Amino acid sequence: MTNHAFPGEAGTPYSVPTKVFHVRDYDLAATLTSGQAFRWQWRDGSWVGIIANHWVQLHADEFSISATCAEPISDWDWLTKYLQLDLDLCQVLMTFPDDEPMRAAVTACRGLRLLRQDPWECLASFILSSTKQIVQIQQIIGLLCERFGEPVSAGTNYGPAYTFPSPARLARSTEAELRACKMGFRAPYLLETARLLFGGQFDLARLYNLPVEVARAELMNLPGVGRKIADCVLLFAYGFQSAFPVDVWVMKALRQLYFPKRKVKMQRLHRFAAKHFGTCAGYAQQYLFHYMRTKGKLETRTSK
DNA sequence: GCCCAGGTGAAGC
DNA sequence: GCTTCACATGGG
Numbered sequence: 141m142t143n144h145a146f147p148g149e150a151g152t153p154y155s156v157p158t159k160v161f162h163v164r165d166y167d168l169a170a171t172l173t174s175g176q177a178f179r180w181q182w183r184d185g186s187w188v189g190i191i192a193n194h195w196v197q198l199h200a201d202e203f204s205i206s207a208t209c210a211e212p213i214s215d216w217d218w219l220t221k222y223l224q225l226d227l228d229l230c231q232v233l234m235t236f237p238d239d240e241p242m243r244a245a246v247t248a249c250r251g252l253r254l255l256r257q258d259p260w261e262c263l264a265s266f267i268l269s270s271t272k273q274i275v276q277i278q279q280i281i282g283l284l285c286e287r288f289g290e291p292v293s294a295g296t297n298y299g300p301a302y303t304f305p306s307p308a309r310l311a312r313s314t315e316a317e318l319r320a321c322k323m324g325f326r327a328p329y330l331l332e333t334a335r336l337l338f339g340g341q342f343d344l345a346r347l348y349n350l351p352v353e354v355a356r357a358e359l360m361n362l363p364g365v366g367r368k369i370a371d372c373v374l375l376f377a378y379g380f381q382s383a384f385p386v387d388v389w390v391m392k393a394l395r396q397l398y399f400p401k402r403k404v405k406m407q408r409l410h411r412f413a414a415k416h417f418g419t420c421a422g423y424a425q426q427y428l429f430h431y432m433r434t435k436g437k438l439e440t441r442t443s444k
Numbered sequence: 445g446c447c448c449a450g451g452t453g454a455a456g457c
Numbered sequence: 458g459c460t461t462c463a464c465a466t467g468g469g
Contacts, residue, residue, distance in 0.1 A: 175450055176450095266450075266451095269449095269450055269451080270449090270450080270451035270452065270464095271448085271449050271450090271451055271452090271464085271465090271466095272449055272450080272451095272465095272466080272467090273448080273449045273450090273467075273468070274449085274450075275467090275468080276449075276466070276467060276468080277449095277450080279467090280466095319465085322465080322466065322467085323465080323466090324464070324465025324466055325452095325463085325464040325465055325466095326451095326452095326464090326465080327465095329452080363452090363453090364451085364452065364453090365451095365452080366451060366452050366453080367451090367452095368450070368451060368452090369450085369451070369452085372450070385450070386450090387449090387450035387451080388448085388449070388450070388451090389449095389450065390450080405459095429450070433450095
């Protein structure tokens with residue numbers, strides 16, 4: 141469905157609340173639940189979320205994703221970019237190493253994609269992610285948005301919806317208010333980072349044009365941001381394809397699949413990842429992560 | 445009760 | 458330099 145000029149309004153894009161995108165090899169459910177983004181909810185056969193200040197409902201079938209917003213939209217570039225709809229997944233998969241673990245991961249996770257998120261929301265979300273399960277991260281972020289986000293209009297019969305709170309809004313919150321969102325010891329990290337951004341001492345927009353190593357080092361200057369969280373932001377928000385976040389699941393995957401029965405330290409895993417997984421190492425990482433998290437369930441389901 | 449979760453920073457060797 | 462520990466909170 142392409143944009144048509146509205147009769148009588150030549151040159152004006154035709155604003156509609158719904159648009160259909162033709163896709164192939166796009167597993168929307170896997171993508172939205174694979175621990176990259178934490179605000180998507182499954183409701184009545186669709187995925188509902190908020191991207192910037194757009195409430196959006198996504199419905200996927202085998203060859204398309206249809207998007208419905210609460211208000212008419214003339215320019216859908218924000219969604220195309222967020223979902224990375226122009227990416228040719230085959231080109232990415234071709235860069236993966238041809239070994240048994242990656243073949244298994246690609247087979248198990250066909251259609252898994254990387255999103256391209258807003259750097260601030262991604263950074264704040266992953267500051268809140270440390271030693272938390274994904275469901276709990278979702279809960280914390282849900283509370284944070286309810287209490288500090290701006291309301292946006294949602295579809296009828298859906299509850300109130302909120303933006304992700306700005307650095308400015310969080311900068312004038314208190315640690316106690318943030319702790320009340322169940323984020324525990326992460327509260328001072330988030331508060332201090334929000335204040336650094338709001339005060340202009342740190343500029344997230346500047347990182348786009350930096351070499352990945354420099355951008356990583358910059359992010360790691362922020363409180364509560366170490367190598368792993370920095371790599372998540374580099375990969376999920378800035379699109380640095382070489383960023384390779386190593387969390388407990390990926391560490392388990394690398395040790396089990398590539399270094400069985402050997403004690404391997406983190407630094408060695410990073411060096412191995414950097415040379416083994418190719419130019420889209422971050423993408424490969426997401427396949428390993430999702431594969432490790434889902435294969436147990438698949439095995440128990442199929443063995444019954 | 446126990447161990448674990450998309451870790452980090454500080455203290456101790 | 459490297460290893461160990463505290464840090465909140467909830468799920469299994």
